[in-house]
Each structure stands twice: as structure tokens, then as C-alpha cells.
Amino acid sequence: MxxxxxxxxxxxxxxxxxxxxxxxxxxxxxxxxxxxxxxxxxxxxxxxxxxxxxxxxxxxxxxxxxxxxxxxxxxxxxxxxxxxxxxxxxxxxxxxPALGSYSAEREAAQQAAQGVGTFPALPAGDPVELTLGEFGSRAIYDSGRSLKGRTVRMTGFVTHGEDGTWYVTRLRVTCCAADATTSKVEVRGAADGAPPVDTWITVTGTWHPKGELGTDGAWPPVVDASAVRRVTEPADPYETR
Structure with missing residues (x-):
């Protein structure tokens, strides 16, 4: 044998x-x-x-x-x-399993790398579906403030921070899980508070401006939640770059 x-x-x-x-x-x-x-x-x-x-x-x-x-x-x-x-x-x-909150928390806070500029207008109609990466890029770098006054909807898993803060989070990949980086958005104003870590949710809300564009003070971006709904983990848990 x-x-x-x-x-x-x-x-x-x-x-x-x-x-x-x-x-x-x-x-x-x-x-x-x-x-x-x-x-x-x-x-x-x-x-x-x-x-x-x-x-x-x-x-x-x-x-x-x-x-x-x-x-x-x-x-x-x-x-x-x-x-x-x-x-x-x-x-x-x-x-x-797919990478989750542990992998997301290992990554240090993002640094401004692409510079401030204008972005294309968002599609008409609210809420507009955005990835966490798209929302973060516009929140941190868009001098045209395309998120202002718009209702957005994003999906990801829950991670917790300090002092009761929590985030909707997604990992972004270029090729495979080995090169994953983190996109996350702080969630404020949710009626039921923070769901458990690694729970998959869809958040609907509006952008909450924070810090100066293109600086560390603008990261992570913030959304004022009007609705938080638990969902099942998608077949493809990652965002692509």
C-alpha cells in the first residue's frame, strides 16, 4: 500500500x-x-x-x-x-472559511495614497448600491462631495472597535485571499446597536462627513444608518480591486 x-x-x-x-x-x-x-x-x-x-x-x-x-x-x-x-x-x-474580522483587524489604518480629486456622478435614484471600497474612496478623496445628500446601501460583515464603535467591513482582493486588504465604514445611529462580530449585514444610510479630505482624519469613513439588516454571507465574500 x-x-x-x-x-x-x-x-x-x-x-x-x-x-x-x-x-x-x-x-x-x-x-x-x-x-x-x-x-x-x-x-x-x-x-x-x-x-x-x-x-x-x-x-x-x-x-x-x-x-x-x-x-x-x-x-x-x-x-x-x-x-x-x-x-x-x-x-x-x-x-x-473566508477571511473575516481577525484578518481585517490586523491591517493598520489606511494612509492617503491616491490624492484628492473629483469622481463621476453617482447613478440616479436612492438608495444607491456601493461597495465599501467605492464609498470609502468617495468619502475620503472626492472634492466634488458626490455622496452629499445621497442614501447609500452597502453589504459586509461586522467588526468591533474601541469605545463601542463598530464597522461594516469587507476584504478586497486583487488576485487571491493572500493579498487581501480591508475596506470598512464606521456605522453610527443603528437603532439596535452593534450586531455580533462577523455577522453579515446590509446597511442603508447617509454619509457623515469626517475630517479633512485626503487625510488620516477622514478614515475610516462614517455612515449614519437608517436601517441595518442581517443577511447571509454572499457566495463571493470579497470585493475586487
Whole structure:
């Protein structure tokens, strides 16, 4: 059985990749949607490679037995190598959750990096759906004050700060979860107070100006909430940049 350890490992890893990319949308916890085809192909190749290696080794075994000789090649390797199956099984059976409040809180306060300027006008009609990144950019850098007088709606998970402050938060990715950065908006005026950490919510409200544009004093931006509604975690928990 030890001779087939590497084959089993390849099949397990491939099956785990296929499980999160082909048979579910769990891959969105780790990478952007555009990478799905590459994950599916990679998982399929690993499964086929593992099965192919097993077939070849079985053929060699049968040939040796027919000749009455045991050549001793391909003999398993150290038993500790079987431990490599544990992370593959873990990914297959218990995929880790998306990044949440712990990852968001590890990032230091954002620094003004893009400079103050004007932004395009928001779409007509209230409330207007915005990502947290869009709201934050306009709140901190928009000299045209396009958020003034507008009702906005944003979705994210809850993180808590000091002195009773709390935020609607979302992680933003460029490629995958490894490069995630934080977008968050302080929520004020919610009738029922702060929901538990990591609860997914949709906040409706208006921009509350704070600090001088383009400075650390304007971050994090603030929304005066008129409604806070609990929602289920979206299939894609990240915002893209």
C-alpha cells in the first residue's frame, strides 16, 4: 500500500481542488472568479495523474509477480510522508472559511495614497448600491462631495472597535485571499446597536462627513444608518480591486 501513497495524495489534492471549484463556489473564499477554469483544469490533471501512476505501478507489480521476481524499486518511501494526506483531506472535507474580522483587524489604518480629486456622478435614484471600497474612496478623496445628500446601501460583515464603535467591513482582493486588504465604514445611529462580530449585514444610510479630505482624519469613513439588516454571507465574500 505504501507504494501507492503518492498516487493517493495526488488524487486527494485533485479531488479537493475540484470540490471547491467545479462542484461548489467555495473557491471564491480564496481566489477571484476568473481563476476558476485554471483550478478545475489543475484538479482534473492531478486526479488523472494520480490514477495513471497507480495503474502503471499496478502493471509493474503484476509483471514482477508473473516473472517470480521482486525488483524492489518504487518502494514507498518514509512513512512520515503519509502525513501529507492530512492537509489534502482537511481541504476535501473541511474547507477553511473566508477571511473575516481577525484578518481585517490586523491591517493598520489606511494612509492617503491616491490624492484628492473629483469622481463621476453617482447613478440616479436612492438608495444607491456601493461597495465599501467605492464609498470609502468617495468619502475620503472626492472634492466634488458626490455622496452629499445621497442614501447609500452597502453589504459586509461586522467588526468591533474601541469605545463601542463598530464597522461594516469587507476584504478586497486583487488576485487571491493572500493579498487581501480591508475596506470598512464606521456605522453610527443603528437603532439596535452593534450586531455580533462577523455577522453579515446590509446597511442603508447617509454619509457623515469626517475630517479633512485626503487625510488620516477622514478614515475610516462614517455612515449614519437608517436601517441595518442581517443577511447571509454572499457566495463571493470579497470585493475586487
Amino acid at each position: 505504501r507504494r501507492y501513497g503518492s498516487c493517493l495524495l495526488l488524487v486527494l489534492v485533485g479531488a479537493a481542488v475540484l470540490r471547491i471549484s467545479l462542484f461548489s463556489e467555495l473557491y471564491l473564499r480564496y481566489v477571484q472568479a476568473g481563476l476558476r477554469p485554471y483550478l478545475v483544469v489543475s484538479g482534473g490533471v492531478l486526479v488523472l495523474l494520480g490514477v495513471g501512476m497507480a495503474v502503471v505501478r499496478r502493471t509493474v507489480d503484476d509483471h514482477e509477480h508473473a516473472d517470480g521476481h521482486e525488483h524492489g524499486h518504487g518502494i514507498g518511501g518514509p512513512r512520515v510522508a503519509w502525513l501529507l494526506t492530512l492537509p489534502a483531506l482537511a481541504l476535501l472535507l473541511f474547507p477553511p
